[in-house]
Amino acid sequence: MAVQRAALHGMLLLAVAASGAAAAKVPAVYVFGDSTADVGNNDYLPWSIARADFPHNGVDFPGGRPTGRFSNGLIGADFLAIAMGFSGSPPPYLSLMAATAANSSRSSSEVTRNTTMAAAAAYMSGANFASAGSGLLDSTGSTINMTQQIGYFSDLKDQMSNRLSAGKVADSLSKSIFLISAGSNDAFDFFSQNRSPDSTAIQQFSEAMISTYDSHVKTLYHLGARKFAVINVPLIGCCPYLRSQNPTGECVERLNQIAKSLNDGIKDLFSNLSSEMQGMKYSIGSAYQLVSSLIQSPHAAGKLQQPSRSILDTKPRMPVISHLFLRYICRFAHFLPAGLEEVKSACCGGGRFNAEIGCTPISSCCSDRSKYLFWDLLHPTQATSKFAGLAFYNGPAQFVSPISIKQLVEA
Numbered sequence: 001m002a003v004q005r006a007a008l009h010g011m012l013l014l015a016v017a018a019s020g021a022a023a024a025k026v027p028a029v030y031v032f033g034d035s036t037a038d039v040g041n042n043d044y045l046p047w048s049i050a051r052a053d054f055p056h057n058g059v060d061f062p063g064g065r066p067t068g069r070f071s072n073g074l075i076g077a078d079f080l081a082i083a084m085g086f087s088g089s090p091p092p093y094l095s096l097m098a099a100t101a102a103n104s105s106r107s108s109s110e111v112t113r114n115t116t117m118a119a120a121a122a123y124m125s126g127a128n129f130a131s132a133g134s135g136l137l138d139s140t141g142s143t144i145n146m147t148q149q150i151g152y153f154s155d156l157k158d159q160m161s162n163r164l165s166a167g168k169v170a171d172s173l174s175k176s177i178f179l180i181s182a183g184s185n186d187a188f189d190f191f192s193q194n195r196s197p198d199s200t201a202i203q204q205f206s207e208a209m210i211s212t213y214d215s216h217v218k219t220l221y222h223l224g225a226r227k228f229a230v231i232n233v234p235l236i237g238c239c240p241y242l243r244s245q246n247p248t249g250e251c252v253e254r255l256n257q258i259a260k261s262l263n264d265g266i267k268d269l270f271s272n273l274s275s276e277m278q279g280m281k282y283s284i285g286s287a288y289q290l291v292s293s294l295i296q297s298p299h300a301a302g303k304l305q306q307p308s309r310s311i312l313d314t315k316p317r318m319p320v321i322s323h324l325f326l327r328y329i330c331r332f333a334h335f336l337p338a339g340l341e342e343v344k345s346a347c348c349g350g351g352r353f354n355a356e357i358g359c360t361p362i363s364s365c366c367s368d369r370s371k372y373l374f375w376d377l378l379h380p381t382q383a384t385s386k387f388a389g390l391a392f393y394n395g396p397a398q399f400v401s402p403i404s405i406k407q408l409v410e411a
Helices: 002-021 076-083 098-102 108-125 146-163 166-175 184-193 199-222 240-245 253-276 287-296 300-304 309-313 323-335 382-394 405-410
Strands: 029-033 126-128 177-181 227-231 281-285 342-346 372-374
Touching: 029 076, 029 146, 076 177, 076 382, 076 405, 146 166, 146 199, 177 405, 184 253, 199 253, 227 253, 227 405, 240 342, 253 281, 253 287, 281 382, 281 405, 287 372, 287 382, 372 382, 382 405
Parallel strands: 029 126, 029 177, 177 227, 227 281, 342 372
Antiparallel strands: none
């Protein structure tokens, strides 16, 4: 019976992957990063407390169930994958490997069948390797660091190569999107050790981070990646938790300076790598600029939901959101939140700014999640993630550059 259940699980994975890939604009999406992109890998790490497999997480997800996403519903990786023609983010890698990892006593032939099914599912739609609490540096966190995530991808590629010709695998990977969303946890760790770093310390930290990022990207490139969709470090000093720790209740600007320094380095890194490595293309979505814009003009997204001639034909009064983006985004109004109203406090949590403790089943949870920028003490709501996904996929250079993710997909 257990074997039958495992086989059925594998067939269901393949069916879901095939249905998502049928109308997809790229062969697959491979996701790497931290809790901003994790869709449930940490659910398979019993020792980790960096998990979101409990309410109120997932309250707005189809079926109202927690999935391991640090959100009330879908996250940015889901919306970007949807824009590419998939049903959502590819499944967490550890869910594809669960049968093998949890049943090491099975026969080698059965383990081989399971890994082959996992490889087939990943070939159809990709896999998500992101792990909450991780960073670009191996020393950050205690979950699945970036080196290990890339190692998992390498293992998966080997399984794909056992099933398909090397040429087919290389062709698929060269056209697939490699989505990376990481760096925030490294910045948090650095800041926790030095609350008042001077410009020299910030520069030294940034250089070490960028050197590590460089190594990770080159490893992925040599494994077959060519199209990189990168989400930079958000305006992390303005997260509700940081506000709750600041006596003034304002953003922690020194942490934002660290994020900006990292983002400047990321921009230069990918520009340099794309000129060095043949066939490499990239797009950088600015989570930093997007969060900054929404904090300054929280109602902008809501105004876009009701397009009118006055919005389209007159000079907008919202200087933070560009006029060209208004024209584009009004065509997709059904994806947008009704307008944010709360940009400082968390929807789910407790204490000052509802962010001194995390989101748990006994936490206070707001009733209208679509009005909040932040879901919990650190992470965005589904409403914010919708806006981000749209802005990064085909928004203006203010939010995504040097090309949009849509242009990257079509390149």
